[in-house]
Amino acid sequence: MSVFIDKNTKVIVQGITGATALFHTKQMIEYGTQVVAGVTPGKGGTEVEGVAVYDTVDAAVKETGANVSVIFVPAPFAADAILEAVDAELDLAICITEHIPVLDMIKVKRYMEGKKTRLLGPNCPGLITPEECKIGIMPGYIHTKGHIGVVSRSGTLTYEAVHQLSQEGIGQSTAVGIGGDPVNGTSFIDVLKAYNEDDNTYAVIMIGEIGGTAEEEAAEWVKANMKKPVVGFIGGATAPPGKRMGHAGAIISGGKGTAEEKIRVLNECGIQVAATPSEIGETLIKVIKEEGIYEKCKTH
Known part of the structure; x- marks a missing residue:
């Protein structure tokens, strides 16, 4: 058993087409993590690192059955990205982004009360269950x-x-x-x-x-x-x-x-x-x- 993630975890990368996200997506896949989809609004229908990109988290979840998201979205838009993961009812959303305004996070925290999703971060390296699943940097x-x-x-x-x-x-x-x-x-x-x-x-x-x-x-x-x-x-x-x-x-x-x-x-x-x-x-x-x-x- 492990905590929060294991070898069966299916991962979405929000902001996958950004340079940092691309680099770490590749690392996660090489480690053996099941990265099943990426999300970048406007880039739906494309593919990066062999991973299908969708316009929304909701569409990615419906198509792939993903249960965890990792967020590499720039700070001004990161709070919205977290809310999108929450609305898609993921088990876990991991926000790597730093410099998110505190007021944005207060709103996010209030919105998440009573919701299914657990948030890890923001401004965190993610989490890893060795030899099974690595999500983050x-x-x-x-x-x-x-x-x-x-x-x-x-x-x-x-x-x-x-x-x-x-x-x-x-x-x-x-x-x-x-x-x-x-x-x-x-x-x-x-x-x-x-x-x-x-x-x-x-x-x-x-x-x-x-x-x-x-x-x-x-x-x-x-x-x-x-x-x-x-x-x-x-x-x-x-x-x-x-x-x-x-x-x-x-x-x-x-x-x-x-x-x-x-x-x-x-x-x-x-x-x-x-x-x-x-x-x-x-x-x-x-x-x-x-x-x-x-x-x-x-x-x-």
């Missing part, structure tokens, strides 16, 4: 199949953690990038719940960063509900207060959202936190050895 070759769940606000830190695990013969069940924007679709808690219920995930790495209180809320949830060990890392420890860093959500305001505060809460909730990015893998290995599940987590 992550480098596929660093991932190996296994039992560690990874959830992160940062794309590059996800790759760093995954690469460290793979180097040590520790595979991953699914790696999920939830994105770095202040208003997003899927939270740490949503993904932790999925890992908690997944028989194939034995332990979890949660990678957060400064800004907001999502990590603290997730830590409290872990303390109250999680049946599996969780290891943490918080990026941005050296960031000056009040300065916006890279991710739109990574801003410390009114003393809240500092790395120090987040690490304190994670530790209080029983989550061991790696001091630097280069120690994420070894921290996880230390914890799974303490829990007596190291051998089970090794990729034999």
Whole structure:
């Protein structure tokens, strides 16, 4: 079992005819992902990378039975692209686009209440179930199949953690990038719940960063509900207060959202936190050895 996607997932690429989307579509297909359709308004009836292009998501879904969409649409139009995926009643929409106006996302979030579709992102790298399905922009070759769940606000830190695990013969069940924007679709808690219920995930790495209180809320949830060990890392420890860093959500305001505060809460909730990015893998290995599940987590 895996979280959110597997080898049977059928994927639509929204904005497929753009240069970035084309590049990553090719990578996804080469990885083995079932990319069944693309959508670019006005380009319906054409074909790219052997994939049929449709004018609308609705038409693509009816024709192919797709259940997931990945969105590479430019920021001014990305919110509409998400809404189109929601209206087509897809299981999951993954929005890679960054710089979507916060007000647009607030409207999207309100519209999605009570709807079937789960949104991942925006401003995220996507997600991957190794050797089954890769949807997004992550480098596929660093991932190996296994039992560690990874959830992160940062794309590059996800790759760093995954690469460290793979180097040590520790595979991953699914790696999920939830994105770095202040208003997003899927939270740490949503993904932790999925890992908690997944028989194939034995332990979890949660990678957060400064800004907001999502990590603290997730830590409290872990303390109250999680049946599996969780290891943490918080990026941005050296960031000056009040300065916006890279991710739109990574801003410390009114003393809240500092790395120090987040690490304190994670530790209080029983989550061991790696001091630097280069120690994420070894921290996880230390914890799974303490829990007596190291051998089970090794990729034999």
